[in-house]
Amino acid sequence: MNKTIVGMKSVLSVAVALALTACGQPESQTPSQPSQETASSQAEQSVQTAEQVYQALVDQYFKDYLALNPIMATYVGVSDYNDQFGDYLTDEYLKQRHDFNKGYLEKLKQIDREALPASLQLSYDLFEYDRNLELVAETFPERFIPMNQFYSVVITMIQLGTGESAQPFNTVEDYRNWESRVNGFISWIDMAKSRMNDGIESNVVLPRVLVERILPQLDAQQGKAPEDSIFYSPIAKMPDSFSDEQKAQLTAEYKAMIGERLLPALSGLRQYFAEVYLPKSRGTDGWWDLPNGKLWYQHLANRHTTTSMPVDDIHQVGLNEVGRILDEMDKVRQKVGFQGDLSEFFASLSSEDKYFFTERQDLVDGYMALKDKINVVLPEYFNVMPKADYVVKPVEAFRERSAAGASYQSPAVDGSRPGIFYINTFNLKAQPKWGMTTLSLHEAAPGHHFQIAIKQELTGVPEFQRFSGYTAFEEGWGLYAEYLGMEMGLFEDPYQYFGKLSDEMLRAMRLVVDTGLHAKGWTREQAIQYMKDNSPMAESDIVAEVERYMAIPGQALSYKVGQLKILELRAHAEAELGDKFDIKAFHDQILTSGSLPMAVMEQKINRWIASQKA
Template identity: 75%
Template sequence: MKKAVLAFSIGIALAGCDDNSVTTKANSDSTQTQTQVQAEVSAASQYQALVESFFKEYLKLEPLDATFIGVNDYNGVFGNNLTEEYLKARHDFNSGYLQQARKIDRSQLPADLQLSYDLFVYDRNMALTAETFPSRFLPMNQFYSTMITMVQLGSGESAQPFATVQDYLNWESRVDGFIEWLALAEQRMQEGMASTVVLPRVLVERMIPQFKAQQVEKVEDSVFYAPIAKLPEDFSEEDKAKLTAQYQSMIKDKLLPAMAKIEQFLSQTYLPAARATDGWWGLPNGKQWYQHLANMHTTTDKSVDEIHQTGLNEVARILSEMDKVRQQVGFDGDLKAFFASLSSESQYFFDERQGLIDGYMQLKDKINAVLPSYFNVKPKADYVVKPVEGFREQSAAGASYEAPAVDGSRPGVFYINTFNLKAQPKWGMTTLSLHEAAPGHHFQIAIKQELTGVPEFQRFSGYTAFEEGWALYAEYLGIEMGLFTDPYQYFGKLSDEMLRAMRLVVDTGLHAKGWSREQAIQYMKDNSPMAESDIVAEVERYMAIPGQALSYKVGQLKILELRAHAEKELGEKFDLKAFHDQILTSGSLPMAVMEQKIERWIASLR
């Protein structure tokens, strides 16, 4: 009995002691929880205020980007990115916001904002590193050019609105800024000549016809006159007459002469000073500059040599797969003969440009029918298929994608280059549509723009490795979707994948290993069935924008690696739709940040 009483007494005593300690501990835990919550709220509010301020200031600094995003506050401003004032403002902008971000305790942010924070800091650091290289001396090339952007905007078929009288006046004002930019671009290229930072000769030769194409005998034939030909019916006759006269004067007396002047400079002054080397290694500090560009575009710290070797390995693997297709279809000849057959026989090509466009529209319906089985989230915006504009079709890539308007007023555009139908084989259509449209670029970019609850900068920033890696992953997904049952269409998938693998070899070869343009062209001819005109345009593109072409394969391999890792870790819990949600619903991410997100997702499901 005493034992029992003693035990009972001790139990009461202990229980009483526990009640006090639990109460004290509960109060302590509650206080700590409240403090933690307050810290998180404080950190989150600081960060959100910071990035909101950043985005507003960014749009003011980059008014052309604002227009494409759908913010119309700066439609009358050009934003001359070659002035000393701009360069200083951009530096102060990035360094200032980086310093402010570092004052925020990242550990106190919720997981989604930690991810956003990492993006923000990554962007600022990369932008500040880029300033150390003299890109201002190379303000244009045949592939990416402010002139091309302004022609597209001025046509009235792009993001620049032409719905009100003020819209028309805004464009006049923006053109004035563009004319000033052309004059400063010439000055910067002259500085580049003095510093031996100039483009390869062949790229200058490609730019000259683009400017010549803008010179027309009649103002009415200029693409910049197109908005006048489409004046809204509700404009008064007085406004119509006034705007028509103003645009005629603007085009004839200011814009065309300014473009003629830069064309003359390119032809007579810049072309003779252009360099004989084809890669970035031929520039001062060129190899270091190229390594930076490779890191920037792939969002990795991979060395150029590692990327080159990965390309060689992938080329060998894909060649083996291509040969299996050759055997499957019973082709009598070796792989090179198979390439020659696929790239020359008339049965593999359209006879008319419109037939090619119509073929892609039919593919759109076929692909859309199977997408619901693989995606929970899909874009609200649609896309249309259009041919590349005539003025740039000779130097443009085979296909490209332009994002839809954020407000839904304009769909995405899947551009097809119809200039050379022999460069657009029927067997390559499925994979190209998957890449450029749905579920490739159109899904990733449109969904990103439509996100809610994330900082604005995150909706509109982009990383080539993520975006192009996703698009190449979308091609791979086509196998699982059952879209490659035709061996020729599967060969098309392999052919496009081969292009991305060759890019690793050729881009690094050109810019770090001393390859010539001709050597790069020959390598691609030896390892693919691509049309020579397409190969030439591709190689010259790599010469113009070094490192960008590396991002496709590097990004795809990383996404596939993360998917395989998630499948292994989660087993039966792995859901492909949910994996795609994780990839697509935070915007465009650097590879390391995306890897962290997938790891957190895996951990949450264990």
């Protein structure tokens, strides 16, 4: 069955999500307060408009933010920090981050929100929301769990180091920048071990099964000669413009870097997990068993859903949705004339050879054909569409065993690289043909590709808006895109419609299982059994899903909560506007301000409804 990756901050790809947390120290200024460029004198502010003051503030914020987050800077196309990794686990950094957010929040409050135009009032609300959220988040000891099997800086660095991601390898300087960044990564490994030791002392550690999943990821980098390592890839792809002398020098440097420093550091990290951390990991599976864990989980649930819903309410919404979707699934069973009960129908769909490809490339090719089919109908539902294209690629071999069934990586900001719809071809029995339409709608167009690419291409909005994100908005939009496929006529085949229901069931079960694990004391095995009982998902997918929820509590709640809010707002707009309702215009409103918290999005749609009435 299908799974999607979402970033912590959005649902960008894992790499970008990790980049948002990989924070470095700016070279030229201490970020404890906004820089002098934004701290205009009282006399200057008196002659500036509120709009000018706000724009200057958030423009400088974004520059300072990228200085604190060098890998994120690389992903958004700012090359100034390509040689830096970041030391975001240090005490110094943690204080800088606090002062940074506190200082910018104080500066924001000096600006009269009501004096801003409507679009910047929305931006003001986003900026304030983010700074407050960051200040609350730092009260919980997330630094003690710096990596897991799902979000791993190791994975990020491997992807960057292949030369096929955001890290450029076009010039000799680019190659040297990567060497420097790798040195920072090696330092980070030592700091991560220190923070995990702090976690052991504080009883803030990963569940044992998740540590067991990390070990094979690190094993994949062990026992290799430098030239056999994936980190050697850029050497094999050096530009023809390099001289023979430059190529020889870089080859020697990279062999030394990989063989003498990087691979030994990864080996040491693997040894630490196996010999130190694994024996101290915990036998329980949910956040409830951590110090202050239930409050921490409620914070994470609210952060990911951008709501204030109590986790008990979220659990009940999930139970209700599971019941509704099961009824719809049974109607499909009856429509196709299947003689057994629903559980037998699930078993048939999950096991019969006719529902699966036998060759990996056939699966990828099938998604490319779907891309063409979906593209034909998109103009009927959207005025605004991304300029960037996307491609379909299989998940890389080094991470396919633990990666999600599918994910999306945003295009390069400068248009030099398309978006990537990753499909996991490792287990073809986990990728049924009947699930392809809904998965393509969610991950690619008009799902994540539209939402994320359009956001990056926006003009006339502050930079932080183009590159920040909220999981509930982005994953809610992805699930809404699946719903939209019904109106597009893409689910006339009952089996493809079942695939849509099956994916929706996954998101409904997440509300039940995530809250069950982290607030109600469910075990991993209990969560796995619940998902087996209520879906046709492959067991390998179910296990990976449950372990994902264990690793990143609350994130999986965002899909269904976000979708339900978008559908609610659309129904409200249709009821209020009647014949004046324009689906294209509604989608424009959702997509053309960047990623929004649910409350801010609701305010925007209500203002739009009022303007349409007028």
